[in-house]
Amino acid sequence: MNACLHDPRHGYYATRPGIGRDFITAPEISQVFGELLGLWALYEWQAMGSPAPARLVEVGGGRGTMMADMMRAIRAAGGGEAFTLAMNEASPVHAARQTNALAAFHPDFLGGFDTLGDAPFILLANEWLDCLPARQFLAKGERWHEQVVGLDEAGELAFGLAADAAPADSVPGAAHVQVDxxxxxxxxxxxxREAFxxxxxxxxxxxxxxxxGAPGDTLRAFKDGRQVDPLAMPGESDLTVDVDFARLSRLAGAAGLHVSGPVAQGPFLLSLGAEARMQALIRANPDKAEAIHAGVSRLVDPAEMGSRFKVICLSAPDLPAPVGF
Incomplete structure (x- = not known):
């Protein structure tokens, strides 16, 4: 999965990231998404005592759309000088786009996610966790075996099982026959933990x-807006898995971090003022009212992205709970 997504010569994100073609993300659906997150970040920075300097960091920022919307809202609220901007981007294609989209804000590009520095920071990542490489385990009787990729008799990529059983502690609490x-x-x-x-x-x-509980078999691939066999077009399709938010919450709590959520995306955005911002945009752009309403509805409707998407906030242990949770 890591090779297919990030190989520097042939990997999907290195050569042909397909936002708007293979998949679409919330910032591309409605500007309200990024604007609300920008105001959330500004409020939380103020709640931290308005430290200066402070960094606003985005990981896996795609075309830079979300951060551009965030900074526009932050500036409109009078907080334009609050942050230095930093981006962490594995895709050179997207990094180039971010450079152009965010030129007015002079972002730094972090060499690695572990280079956050020693200044206070607010970090955001939308649809980044799902592309972190996964291991899969399949139950055979009372034992778990790791699912692996090899070649079949025709020389084509195929799934198989490791011969040796996986150590019991390598498989998180599983409610399925197969887990990611x-x-x-x-x-x-x-x-x-180290940064905080x-x-x-x-x-x-x-x-x-x-x-x-741990997700079941959720490995999926997308190409040109449709789901395809994950092994059919390595490096040419986006690979993704469902995120185990329960495990992330347990790990963070055990590390002493303050954990808020996870909560559903719809209620989170509505608590930040999605309805009011949508109405303001419609009043300012009545000819686009239908498209504005459709975009925001897609983000918050439980039948769309409102319940499927979750929001979790991991904070330094001495900070109070953030808004929206």
């Missing part, structure tokens, strides 16, 4: 996933 497990969630919590030991901060993650 993302080792990078452990690394993420370790990085945040140096400076106060919050990290907000928005993604699709489960809140009770």
């Amino acid at each position: 497990m993302q080792p990078a969630l452990d690394t993420l919590v370790d990085v945040l 030991a140096s400076a106060p901060g919050r990290a907000l993650f928005i993604d699709y996933g489960t809140v009770q």
Whole structure:
């Protein structure tokens, strides 16, 4: 999964990231998404005592749409000088787009997620956790075996099972015959724990996933807006898995972080003022009223993205609970 997504010569994100073609994300659906998150970040920075300097960080920022919307809202609220901007982007294609989209804000590009520095920060990541590589385990009797990728008799990629049973502690509490497990969630919590030991901060993650028990077999691939076989077009399709928010919450709590959520995206955005912002946009752009309403509805409607997507915030242990939870 990591090779298919991030190989520098042939990986999907390195060569042909397909926002708007293979998939679409919330910031591309409605500007309200990024604007509300910008105001959330500004409020939380103020709640931290308005420290200066402070960093506003986005991980996996795509075209830069969300951060551009965030900064526009922050500036409109009079907080334009509050932050230095930092982006962490694995895709050179997207990094180039972010450079152009955010030129007015002079962002720094972090060499790695673990280079947050020692200044207070607010970090956001939308649809980033789901592309962290996963391991899969399949139950055979009372034992678990890791699912692996190899070649079949025709020389084509195929799934198989490792001959040796997996250690019992390598499989999270499973309610399915097959489970996905993302080792990078452990690394993420370790990085945040070390960063919060140096400076106060919050990290907000928005993604699709489960809140009770490890996800089952959720590995999926998307190409040109349709779901395809994950092994059919390696490097040419986007690979994704559901995020185990329950496990992320347990790991963060065990590391001493303050955990808020997960909560559903719809109620979270509505609590931040999605309805009021939508009505203001409609009044200012009556000829686009239908499109504005459709976009916001897609974000908050439980039948669309409102309940499928979850929001979790991991904070330094001495900070109060953030708004929206």
